Amino acid sequence: MSDQTHLTTALDVDAIRSDFPILQQKPYGRELAYLDNGATAQKPQCVIAAVNTYYREQNSNIHRGVHFLSEKATKAYEGARTTVKNFLNARSEKEIVFVRGTTEAINLIAYTFGRSQIGEGDEILVSEMEHHSNIVPWQILCEERGCTLKVVPISDSGEISIEDVQQLINERTKLVSMVYVSNSLGTVNPIKKVIDIAHSHDIPVLVDGAQSTPHMRVDVQELGCDFYTVSGHKLFGPTGIGVLYGREEILENMPPFHGGGDMIRSVSFSGTEYNSLPFKFEAGTPNIAGTIGLAEAMKYVDSIGYDAIHAHEQDLLAYATEKLQTIDGLRIIGTAENKASVISFVMDGIHPHDIGSFVDRQGVAIRVGHHCTQPVMEKFGIPATSRASFTMYNTREEADRLVEALQMVREMFG
Amino acid sequence: MNDEIKELYQQVILDHNKNPRNFGTPDSCSHDANGHNPLCGDTVHVYLTVNNGVIEDAHFKGAGCAISKASASIMTDIVRGKSVEEAKKLFEAFHKLIVDDSIEPDVDVYGKLAVFAGVREFPSRVKCASLAWHTMQAAIDNTNEVTTE
Numbered sequence: 001m002s003d004q005t006h007l008t009t010a011l012d013v014d015a016i017r018s019d020f021p022i023l024q025q026k027p028y029g030r031e032l033a034y035l036d037n038g039a040t041a042q043k044p045q046c047v048i049a050a051v052n053t054y055y056r057e058q059n060s061n062i063h064r065g066v067h068f069l070s071e072k073a074t075k076a077y078e079g080a081r082t083t084v085k086n087f088l089n090a091r092s093e094k095e096i097v098f099v100r101g102t103t104e105a106i107n108l109i110a111y112t113f114g115r116s117q118i119g120e121g122d123e124i125l126v127s128e129m130e131h132h133s134n135i136v137p138w139q140i141l142c143e144e145r146g147c148t149l150k151v152v153p154i155s156d157s158g159e160i161s162i163e164d165v166q167q168l169i170n171e172r173t174k175l176v177s178m179v180y181v182s183n184s185l186g187t188v189n190p191i192k193k194v195i196d197i198a199h200s201h202d203i204p205v206l207v208d209g210a211q212s213t214p215h216m217r218v219d220v221q222e223l224g225c226d227f228y229t230v231s232g233h234k235l236f237g238p239t240g241i242g243v244l245y246g247r248e249e250i251l252e253n254m255p256p257f258h259g260g261g262d263m264i265r266s267v268s269f270s271g272t273e274y275n276s277l278p279f280k281f282e283a284g285t286p287n288i289a290g291t292i293g294l295a296e297a298m299k300y301v302d303s304i305g306y307d308a309i310h311a312h313e314q315d316l317l318a319y320a321t322e323k324l325q326t327i328d329g330l331r332i333i334g335t336a337e338n339k340a341s342v343i344s345f346v347m348d349g350i351h352p353h354d355i356g357s358f359v360d361r362q363g364v365a366i367r368v369g370h371h372c373t374q375p376v377m378e379k380f381g382i383p384a385t386s387r388a389s390f391t392m393y394n395t396r397e398e399a400d401r402l403v404e405a406l407q408m409v410r411e412m413f414g
Numbered sequence: 415m416n417d418e419i420k421e422l423y424q425q426v427i428l429d430h431n432k433n434p435r436n437f438g439t440p441d442s443c444s445h446d447a448n449g450h451n452p453l454c455g456d457t458v459h460v461y462l463t464v465n466n467g468v469i470e471d472a473h474f475k476g477a478g479c480a481i482s483k484a485s486a487s488i489m490t491d492i493v494r495g496k497s498v499e500e501a502k503k504l505f506e507a508f509h510k511l512i513v514d515d516s517i518e519p520d521v522d523v524y525g526k527l528a529v530f531a532g533v534r535e536f537p538s539r540v541k542c543a544s545l546a547w548h549t550m551q552a553a554i555d556n557t558n559e560v561t562t563e
Contacts, residue, residue, distance in 0.1 A: 349432075353454050353456075353478075353481075353539070353542065354479045354481070357422065357538075358423075361416035368454075369453075370455055377455075383455045413431075414432070
């Protein structure tokens with residue numbers, strides 16, 4: 001039994017690295033240490049090949065074509081939907097809507113569910129650690145509808161408190177929209193508890209899964225959320241593709257988002273009948289190649305296994321956290337008990353942009369800036385952070401190289 | 415260490431970053447403007463005292479990276495005593511210096527500004543170096559707000 005446990009959690013990092021052609025690059029003559037996975041993950045060869053094969057052998061428009069290629073493309077596109085359904089453990093393909101990304105998914109909910117269900121005096125509850133894409137669509141809705149955005153505060157460690165959630169939810173709350181894993185702090189929110197509280201008041205919950213899906217297995221039925229969003233490119237898939245999962249009953253009752261081809265059953269000037277789920281929300285020719293690439297990325301993640309990925313990332317998180325703390329004047333922003341492999345930090349007297357440029361020339365790619373979470377920066381009283389985010393192909397050696405580069409920055413800036 | 419990094423973070427820049435000159439809000443000024451780089455959140459406020467077309471005094475306040483801080487510090491030093499026209503011409507020359515590889519960063523021509531030639535190897539940092547200058551220009555032109563976008 002213990003042998004088996006070992007087998008399911010060990011990760012062959014060398015083999016994984018060889019699956020990612022871009023990691024062979026040598027920026028400025030150095031090995032590439034790509035620690036910006038929170039912004040976008042690199043793509044394995046199988047994803048690149050799937051997109052390539054689509055354009056070489058299957059390219060055609062889907063659904064209404066009657067010819068050979070159109071049937072091939074439709075099969076590949078709808079096959080991708082089934083892969084996504086299984087990956088998230090949704091009940092049916094009707095609950096899987098392909099979108100451009102997490103941002104579009106949240107906007108879709110704001111414009112459809114929001115406009116039809118949320119009105120004057122109503123409230124939407126988010127947290128202080130949201131990405132701008134889970135703030136601004138609600139602000140636009142609030143301006144239009146006269147509703148109010150309520151915010152669950154975060155503590156100095158970057159965590160929300162369940163008591164605050166309980167206190168802020170009331171009879172005016174019409175939706176809770178919260179991030180599962182914070183992109184700038186790494187905090188893993190107790191999202192199941194939040195969902196349970198909201199549901200005890202019959203309030204639907206949208207979970208922003210942009211940063212959680214790359215790190216952990218998400219079963220939407222087990223979680224019980226009403227909406228869940230996936231970013232394709234953060235999950236080793238192509239850019240420009242994402243997923244909105246929605247519970248069938250709730251999607252069924254929502255008005256459409258964009259109007260156009262494919263989202264209709266029949267059109268006449270006396271009235272238009274909308275298509276069934278999920279097509280009602282997929283107007284126009286979709287990103288067919290993107291969906292195929294995303295499905296391939298999900299198969300790849302499954303072939304590695306979330307248990308092994310999680311164990312590897314948690315090892316890197318613990319290792320890098322300890323090493324970073326040895327640097328003089330370095331402070332980690334986001335010290336939640338439950339974190340994904342994302343480390344934001346600041347260094348006394350050195351601006352993150354200077355850090356970013358410096359470590360880049362050592363071949364280490366990190367993110368610097370406000371990470372589209374300006375309220376988080378405001379909360380911590382800082383303009384920006386440097387952020388290293390680790391994934392399955394990263395190594396302890398790469399963490400060491402980051403630390404070494406930061407020590408050089410420290411020496412240079414004194 | 416990477417040579418281009420050494421070229422970017424010259425001692426003069428590191429020194430001005432650590433001990434910025436003309437930093438703070440002056441008691442009075444005739445022109446001022448606020449500059450903002452939305453990309454990285456850098457902000458700078460430039461205060462000028464202009465008399466008969468001559469910049470008699472220049473100060474700045476703000477928060478940003480070493481490049482933007484050193485640029486504001488050196489700029490406020492260098493424009494003092496210059497006419498408004500001369501300051502604008504300096505900005506043009508400075509801008510060329512930080513983007514154009516073909517320009518020799520001659521100290522006799524550029525004086526202290528020559529240290530910023532290394533920025534040309536870092537396209538993402540050009541706006542850091544030019545923010546204070548854009549802001550000075552806005553102050554002169556009586557445009558109170560400027561962004562690098």
